[in-house]
Structure formats: structure tokens, C-alpha cells
Amino acid sequence: MELSRLKRILRDRWIVVLVIGLLGAIGAWAxxxxxxxxxxxxxxxxxxxxxxxxxxxxxxxxxxxxxNNLTVALIAAQELLAEDPTSGITADTxxxxxxxxxxxxxRAEATAKADALLQAFLLVDPLLAxxxxxDRLEQVQAAAxxxxxxxxxxxxxxxxxxxxxxxxxxxxxxLQIEAFSxxxxxxxxxxxxxxxxxxxxxxxxxxxxxxxxxxxxxxRAVLPSLEPDLPTAQQQLELAALQxxxxxxxxxxxxxxxxxxxxxxxxxxxxxxxxxxxxxxxxGLVNAGIGFIGGLxxxxxxxIFLNNSRKTIWLPEDLAVPLLAxxxxxxxxxxxxxxxxxxxxxxxxKTAIQGLRSGVEARLAGTGGVLAIAGHRTGVHAVxxxxxxxxxxxxxxxxxxxxxDADLESxxxxxxxxxxxxxLSAILKLSPDSxxxxxxxxxxxxxxxxxxxxxxxxxxxxxxxxxxxALSGRQFRAFVQEASKRxxxxxxxxxxxxxxxxxxxxxxxxRAAVVLTPGRSTEPQVTKLISDISARQVATLGAxxxxxxxxxxxxxxxxxxxxxxxxxxQETQVPASSPLTRLSHYPFSVERSATGAAPTxxxxxxxxxxxxxxxxxxxxxxxxxGDDHLGSDLLTVLADVSxxxxxxxxxxxxxxxxxxxxxxxxxxxDFSEALTGELHDNGFLxxxxxxxxxxxxxxxxxxxxxxAPGSTSEGIVREMERILGFATGxxxxxxxxxxxxxxxxxxxxxxx
Numbered sequence: 001m002e003l004s005r006l007k008r009i010l011r012d013r014w015i016v017v018l019v020i021g022l023l024g025a026i027g028a029w030a031x032x033x034x035x036x037x038x039x040x041x042x043x044x045x046x047x048x049x050x051x052x053x054x055x056x057x058x059x060x061x062x063x064x065x066x067x068n069n070l071t072v073a074l075i076a077a078q079e080l081l082a083e084d085p086t087s088g089i090t091a092d093t094x095x096x097x098x099x100x101x102x103x104x105x106x107r108a109e110a111t112a113k114a115d116a117l118l119q120a121f122l123l124v125d126p127l128l129a130x131x132x133x134x135d136r137l138e139q140v141q142a143a144a145x146x147x148x149x150x151x152x153x154x155x156x157x158x159x160x161x162x163x164x165x166x167x168x169x170x171x172x173x174x175l176q177i178e179a180f181s182x183x184x185x186x187x188x189x190x191x192x193x194x195x196x197x198x199x200x201x202x203x204x205x206x207x208x209x210x211x212x213x214x215x216x217x218x219x220r221a222v223l224p225s226l227e228p229d230l231p232t233a234q235q236q237l238e239l240a241a242l243q244x245x246x247x248x249x250x251x252x253x254x255x256x257x258x259x260x261x262x263x264x265x266x267x268x269x270x271x272x273x274x275x276x277x278x279x280x281x282x283x284g285l286v287n288a289g290i291g292f293i294g295g296l297x298x299x300x301x302x303x304i305f306l307n308n309s310r311k312t313i314w315l316p317e318d319l320a321v322p323l324l325a326x327x328x329x330x331x332x333x334x335x336x337x338x339x340x341x342x343x344x345x346x347x348x349x350k351t352a353i354q355g356l357r358s359g360v361e362a363r364l365a366g367t368g369g370v371l372a373i374a375g376h377r378t379g380v381h382a383v384x385x386x387x388x389x390x391x392x393x394x395x396x397x398x399x400x401x402x403x404x405d406a407d408l409e410s411x412x413x414x415x416x417x418x419x420x421x422x423x424l425s426a427i428l429k430l431s432p433d434s435x436x437x438x439x440x441x442x443x444x445x446x447x448x449x450x451x452x453x454x455x456x457x458x459x460x461x462x463x464x465x466x467x468x469x470a471l472s473g474r475q476f477r478a479f480v481q482e483a484s485k486r487x488x489x490x491x492x493x494x495x496x497x498x499x500x501x502x503x504x505x506x507x508x509x510x511r512a513a514v515v516l517t518p519g520r521s522t523e524p525q526v527t528k529l530i531s532d533i534s535a536r537q538v539a540t541l542g543a544x545x546x547x548x549x550x551x552x553x554x555x556x557x558x559x560x561x562x563x564x565x566x567x568x569x570q571e572t573q574v575p576a577s578s579p580l581t582r583l584s585h586y587p588f589s590v591e592r593s594a595t596g597a598a599p600t601x602x603x604x605x606x607x608x609x610x611x612x613x614x615x616x617x618x619x620x621x622x623x624x625x626g627d628d629h630l631g632s633d634l635l636t637v638l639a640d641v642s643x644x645x646x647x648x649x650x651x652x653x654x655x656x657x658x659x660x661x662x663x664x665x666x667x668x669x670d671f672s673e674a675l676t677g678e679l680h681d682n683g684f685l686x687x688x689x690x691x692x693x694x695x696x697x698x699x700x701x702x703x704x705x706x707x708a709p710g711s712t713s714e715g716i717v718r719e720m721e722r723i724l725g726f727a728t729g730x731x732x733x734x735x736x737x738x739x740x741x742x743x744x745x746x747x748x749x750x751x752x
Contacts, residue, residue, distance in 0.1 A: 008314045009303055012519040012548060017299040024295020025288040032284035042277040045110035046101040047118050048092070048270040066091055066098070069267075073098060073121035080117055087113055089121075097270075107274045114272060122259055133260050137253065144249040151242045158231045158239075162224055173220045180213040311523040313516060320527050322542040324363070324513060325356035329382060329547040340385070341392040342452065349389075356544060357393045360513070363541040370480050370490040371541070372406075372505055372512040374497035376529065377520040378546060380410050384493055386515060386546050391491045395455035399488040402448060405460040406505050407495035408467035422447045423461025424479070432474040441478045445486060456487075467501035476508055497529055507536045515544045605634060605653045631708030631716065638719035643726030650723045655746045658696050658739065661685060661703070672706050675699055687740050697735030 010017065051069070053062045070091045074081070081087055087102040100117040104110030125131045162170070187206040194202050231239065258264070307314070316323035328349040330340065344350050360371065373390075375383035384405075391403040406424055422444045430440050448456035464470040483490045494505040497514055506512040512533060516526065530540055638646065662685050664671045678699070679685065685696040705713040718732070725733040728741070 005307075005314050006304075008518055009307060010300075013303055016303065017296055020299035020302075021292045021295035024298070025292035027295075028287040028289075028291025029284045031291075032287045040278065041105050042103060043105070043107050043110040044101060044103050044275045044277050045107070045114040045272050046099055046275075047111075047114045047272045048095075049098045049100070049118065049121075049267050050270055051096045051098075051267045053096075062096070063093065066093065066096060069121075070098060072124060073100075073117075076124040077117045077120040080113075080120060084113065087117060089117060103277070110274060111272050118269070122264075125256060125259070133256050137256050137260070140249050140253045140256065144246060144253065147242055147246045147249065151239070151246070154235065154239055154242065158235055160224070162226075166223065170220070170223050170226065173216055173223070177213065177216050177220060180209055180216065184209050184213060307519075312519055313521050313523055313526060314518045316545075318523055319543050320523075321514075321530055321540050322359075322363075324359035324542040324544050325352050326545040327352040327356060327386060327547065330385060341389045341396070353386075353389045353393045356390055357397065360390070360541065361394075364511075369484050370492065370509045370511065372492045372494045372502075372509040372538075373515060373544075374494045374502045374506065374512060375515040376497045376526065378515050378517045380407070380495070382517070382546050382548075383515050386544065387491055387493045391455055391489075392452065394489050394491070395452060399454065400486075401455050402445070402483050402487040402490045403451075403455060403457045404483075404490060404492040405458070406471070406492045407502075408460055408463040408470070409495050409499050409501050422449070423459045425461030425464065427479050428464055428470040428473065428475050430475050437474065438478055438482060441475065441482050442486075445479070445483055468504045471501055471504045471508065476505070480508055497533070503533070503536065506533060506538045510537070511539045511541060513541045513544055515546055517548060518545055605649065631712040634708075635712055635715045635719065638716060638723065641723075643723045646723050647726050650720050651727075651742070651746060652750070654700070654720070654724070654735070654739070655743060655750060657700060657703075658743060659747060659750075661696060661699060672703060675703065687743065688736060695736050695739075697739055700735055 051062070051066055053059075057065070070089065073089045077087075077089060081089070084102065088099075090099045090101070091097070092099055098121070100114045100121075102110055102113030102117065104113055123133045125133050125136050184206065187202060187209060191199060191202045191206060306312075311318070313319060316326075328347075330349055341350060341353065364371070373383070373387050384407075388403065391401045395401045404424060408424075427441055427444050430437060434440060445458070448458045450456050470476070480490070492505065492509065494502040494509075494512075496502055497506075497512075514526070514529070526543070533540055638650075661671065661675060662679075664676050664679055678694075682693060684693075685699060686693055687696060689695040689698065701713075701717055704716055707713070708716060717735075721732045721734060721738075724735075724738045725731055728738070
């Protein structure tokens with residue numbers, strides 16, 4: 001195998017070779033690990049418990065405390081130490097620590113053993129001669145419950161609980177006594193102020209109340225008092241003693257509970273330290289290196305065998321057609337911006353693109369015309385970037401070029417020119433039976449977006465339901481014929497060469513080139529594809545190699561400078577790229593005046609709701625604002641048409657007009673300086689009037705008044721509000737109310 005083929009394979013398949021080499025290294029390392037499996041792993045874990053002296057404790061007392069804790073720890077963990085003699089508990093006097101150490105075959109095992117020794121120490125109470133913390137907790141809890149019971153009994157003795165029925169009787173007697181006492185006071189006053197004749201009766205009544213009151217007081221006297229009794233001195237002493245005992249039990253319980261959880265008042269646990277005491281293993285690095293080299297050799301010879309058996313295309317001699325160019329890959333950028341070709345120096349890719357341009361022009365024999373470029377097993381972004389650079393290179397050489405995205409079966413648009421405006425889909429949606437089809441197609445081509453001098457672009461637009469049927473129609477044939485008349489070269493991206501839509505497009509165009517990535521296609525596949533293309537009467541100019549390129553990256557959108565636009569683009573006031581990917585484009589009508597005047601928003605609406613308005617209507621608007629020809633015709637159409645028929649056109653006009661108004665910039669579209677100035681100063685147009693900021697509906701009325709004289713524009717607004725009211729079930733609805741309820745829903749449906 002020649003060296004060039006080997007270089008291409010290594011450059012393209014280096015990841016595979018590297019992966020297999022790594023697998024070889026991993027295998028060698030695994031073999032080394034198995035060979036050393038008898039090596040005994042030994043790890044030592046050590047957990048330290050650091051002690052802190054308490055307030056007022058002397059140095060000797062502190063050392064004695066550590067020694068006592070060591071004794072307690074050895075006693076508590078004696079069973080664990082007996083089971084594993086390699087474990088141990090020692091005291092670090094200088095560091096004031098107890099060290100719990102253990103050996104294990106793994107880090108986790110050694111750490112677990114050392115932690116078990118520490119937990120055994122923590123589960124005994126050094127204040128009670130090593131009693132179990134768990135048992136002591138149960139004892140303290142039981143003692144606390146007993147003290148609480150004694151406290152409850154003592155409180156009951158001091159203030160016995162009054163039964164509910166007796167309490168109700170006491171309350172009833174107290175209420176009666178209070179009532180009769182009040183009545184007695186009133187009778188005493190009445191007796192003192194009464195006449196002599198009335199006084200005996202009052203006296204008799206007073207004596208009766210006094211007798212009743214006395215009887216009630218006697219009944220109440222035998223019942224217990226509601227006021228709490230003061231405890232005796234003995235009861236007070238017993239109550240204080242029980243409360244103090246309960247507080248001590250609570251403190252002891254808290255200390256024991258925290259110790260059980262690993263917390264003590266005078267000690268803190270340090271993180272475990274694990275040391276690897278295992279014997280040094282056999283070196284796996286050398287074996288891994290040998291395995292890596294062996295894997296590289298196996299991968300290389302395997303790729304050579306597979307490519308020879310599958311007849312993979314790597315070099316020009318593997319092709320049955322001429323190779324036009326071998327182009328390096330590049331990163332493609334999403335978003336509108338300057339062409340890569342225009343912003344790159346003499347890079348290898350730019351030189352290859354120039355060679356491709358020469359090859360294509362030579363194959364076309366200087367006749368120009370339309371060329372379809374399709375890819376085979378090549379990323380769509382790489383193909384689109386290649387076609388874009390080829391078109392820019394042709395334009396830079398002085399030829400007029402139309403760049404067309406006819407790849408209707410792919411969601412990926414030409415990455416660097418995702419623009420609005422006219423599209424191929426708009427042409428395919430034209431009526432094939434129209435007598436003015438050629439003219440309508442020509443108008444769309446004439447409005448194509450200019451991205452640099454000599455180069456216009458026509459995006460695909462929203463794809464039709466069946467792209468193959470749409471491309472096989474009369475509209476596409478008319479487009480190919482008309483575009484070839486207007487431009488030196490028409491370069492079309494038609495998608496994957498195997499797709500039906502791409503094959504139909506190539507058959508209509510008649511000339512094609514196939515883009516291949518070396519190593520992805522085989523000679524039998526390409527030979528069969530070329531044979532099928534030739535059977536469809538398509539002349540294959542040749543193949544183009546494009547090397548693997550990195551995927552698309554996000555790029556900040558940059559506006560196309562005014563100097564890069566042709567005079568035709570400036571005349572038609574084509575707006576700069578919008579963030580909205582629109583399903584239909586506004587305000588530019590397919591119709592176009594013979595004088596090249598820019599169509600107005602009224603022209604767009606007139607073309608949709610009524611018969612086409614004569615071209616001289618443009619002159620009436622652009623040359624003589626006093627002539628109300630177009631506005632009057634539109635008003636007549638709106639007044640005569642039924643709301644059901646005109647609603648969609650009027651609603652789409654209002655929504656699309658508002659979309660553009662909200663994003664207008666000075667010099668864009670046909671908007672007034674007042675509107676663009678408002679947007680420039682404040683940055684927004686509200687749906688409702690807010691303070692000094694007029695609503696977008698108010699601005700829409702003002703814009704209509706600028707396009708047609710006062711009475712005519714008022715009539716147009718009145719009729720449009722009548723038509724919009726149809727969908728809401730009212731006779732008429734103001735722009736503001738309709739936009740507030742309908743704008744965002746229609747906007748989302750329009751922009752998907």
C-alpha cells in the first residue's frame with residue numbers, strides 16, 4: 001500500500017488506532033495485575049482521639065485522665081484486641097491523644113476495624129467504672145420517669161384536681177351567688193328610697209333574697225376552693241429536690257447520648273489516616289507500553305486489511321470520475337456574519353477552494369449556468385460550508401453568483417446565511433398554472449438577499465410536505481431557467497445524493513458534483529451512484545474530497561455592512577437578518593414595480609385581500625403622497641370583502657407588521673423616523689399605552705396615515721378593525737385590544 005493512502009488512513013482513523021492501542025495497554029496492565037494477584041495487600045488505618053484539658057485541670061491531672069481513658073479503652077475493646085492481635089490502642093502523651101490502629105487487606109477494612117475499636121471505647125462510661133453506655137442510658141431514662149411520676153404525685157397532693165362535674169357545680173353556685181348579691185344591693189337601695197307604704201313589701205322581698213343567698217353560700221362552703229393552695233415547707237423542699245434530681249438525670253442522659261454518637265466534652269475525633277504497607281507490585285508500566293505498541297500494530301494492519309477488502313475510497317485513483325479538488329475541513333459557524341472565505345488569508349483550505357473554482361469553471365467550459373452539489377456520507381454542515389466558500393470564491397473572481405439552499409429534506413440551513421426574505425419555498429408555493437409564473441419567479445430572484453458584491457443567497461425556507469414533488473414541478477424548472485439567465489453561476493445545495501429530492505433536483509438542473517469524505521464511501525457505492533445519476537441524464541462534473549471537519553459552533557451574529565450590499569438590495573430595502581425564522585415573509589410582496597420602487601405595507605395587504613393593484617400604484621405612493629390611488633383601491637377592497645375571507649390576510653398583515661415594527665432600526669423597511677427614533681431611544685413598543693409610550697397599535701395607525709391620506713387611512717383602519725372583530729364575535733375591535741389577545745398566539749404559530 002502506497003504511503004499516501006497510509007497517511008490518509010492514519011489521519012482519518014487515528015482515533016480507532018489510538019483506542020485499540022489503549023485497549024492493548026489496558027490488557028497488558030490487567031495481565032500484570034493478574035500476575036501479581038498473590039501479592040498480599042496490607043493497609044494500616046489509624047484513628048486518633050484528641051483530648052483537651054478542662055478548665056482548672058493541672059498538667060498531671062490531664063495526663064492521669066488520658067491514662068485512665070487508655071485503661072478504659074483497653075478494657076472496653078479487649079475482645080476485639082483478642083480476636084485481632086494486629087490491632088492496638090496506644091496513648092500519645094505528647095499529643096494528648098489515644099491512637100486506635102488496625103490492619104486490613106483494604107483501606108475500607110482497616111478503617112472499619114480501627115473505627116470498631118474507637119466505638120467500643122465510646123460505648124462505655126468512664127465515670128461509672130466502665131459501665132455500658134446503652135445500659136446506663138436505659139437506667140437514667142427509667143430514673144427520670146420515676147422522678148417525673150413523683151413530681152406529678154406531689155403536685156396533685158398540693159393542688160388536687162377538681163372533678164369536672166364538681167367544677168361545673170362550683171361555677172354554677174358562684175354565678176348564682178353573684179346574681180343574688182347584685183339583686184340584694186338593688187333591694188337595699190330601693191328600700192331606702194321607697195315610700196313608707198311600699199317599704200314593707202320591699203323589706204319582705206329583701207329578706208327572702210338574703211335567705212336564699214345564705215343557703216347558696218353554705219352550699220359553696222362545703223365545696224373545694226378554686227384558688228391554689230400554697231405548698232407547705234416540707235412539700236416545697238421535696239419539690240425542689242425532685243426538680244434538681246431530674247435536671248441531673250437530664251444532663252447525664254445528654255452526656256451519655258452524645259458519647260454514644262461519638263461526641264465527648266473533652267475529646268474530638270480526628271480523620272483516619274491509612275498507610276499502604278503492601279509489598280511493591282510488579283511494574284505494569286513496561287507491560288502497558290508493550291501492549292500499547294502491539295495494539296497500534298494490530299489496529300494499523302487491521303485497517304489496511306479492511307480498506308483493501310471493502311475498496312474504501314481514499315485517493316483520486318479510487319474514483320471513476322475526476323477529482324475536482326481536495327479541500328481541508330473547517331469549523332462552520334451558526335448565525336449571520338462575514339463569510340469565512342472573506343476573512344481568511346492564504347490558508348490551505350482557501351487555496352483548495354480556489355482550485356475547486358478553477359476545476360468547476362473548466363468542467364463547465366466557461367458556459368456558466370446552474371450546478372447542483374450533493375453529498376454522500378458527508379456531514380451536511382461540511383457540505384454547506386464547502387458550497388458557500390465556492391460561491392464566495394466565484395463572486396470574488398468577478399462572476400455573478402446565486403447561492404441556493406435546495407436541501408429541503410434537512411433541517412440545517414446554510415450555516416452562515418440564515419436569513420429571512422425571499423426563499424426557494426416561496427417559489428415552489430407559486431401556482432404552476434399562473435400565466436405570470438416566469439415573472440413571479442423573476443421577482444423572487446430579483447429580491448434575493450445580497451451578502452457581498454456579486455453574490456446573492458436564496459435560503460430554502462420552510463420545507464414543503466413532499467420535497468421531491470415540489471422540486472419536480474413547473475415552478476422549479478422556471479426557477480432554474482430564470483436564474484441561469486440572470487447569473488453567471490447558480491450554485492445549489494441539494495442534500496444527500498441518495499435522497500429522492502436531491503436526485504429530482506439534479507435531474508432538473510442537469511449538472512452535478514458529488515462531495516465525498518475520504519474513508520466514508522466505497523468504490524462500489526460511488527460507482528453505482530454515478531451510474532444512476534448518468535441514467536437520469538445528469539452530467540457528473542466530478543467529485544470533491546472534503547476532509548473531516550469539526551462540527552458547527554455558535555457564533556455571534558454580525559450584521560452585513562451596508563457597503564457589502566448591492567444597489568438592488570438597497571433599493572428594495574431588504575431588512576437585515578431577523579432572529580425570527582419566519583414561515584411567511586413580510587412586508588415584501590412578490591409583485592414588483594417596473595421602476596424598481598420599494599413595495600409598501602399597503603401594497604402587501606392589497607395583494608393578499610384583493611386583485612393585484614396596477615404597478616402605477618407604487619408611483620402614486622412613492623412619488624406623490626397626495627395621490628390616494630393605492631389607498632383608495634385597498635379601502636374599496638376591504639369594504640367589499642367579507643370578514644371571513646379577509647380575516648387571515650388582515651391578521652397576518654397586522655401581526656407581521658407589528659413584528660417588524662418592534663424590531664425596526666433607522667433606515668430599515670418603510671417605517672417613519674418617529675417610529676425608529678422611539679425604538680432607538682426607549683428600546684420597546686408596548687402592547688398597551690404606558691405613560692408617554694404609545695402602544696404599538698397607535699404606532700400602526702400612524703404608519704398607515706403616513707402611507708395614505710387622512711380620510712383614506714381612517715377608513716382602512718375602520719375596515720380592518722371590523723374584519724378583525726369577526727373572529728372575536730364583535731362588530732369591531734380596536735387594534736390594541738385585538739393585539740393584546742391575539743398577537744402572541746399568532747406570532748408563535750407564524751415563527752414555529
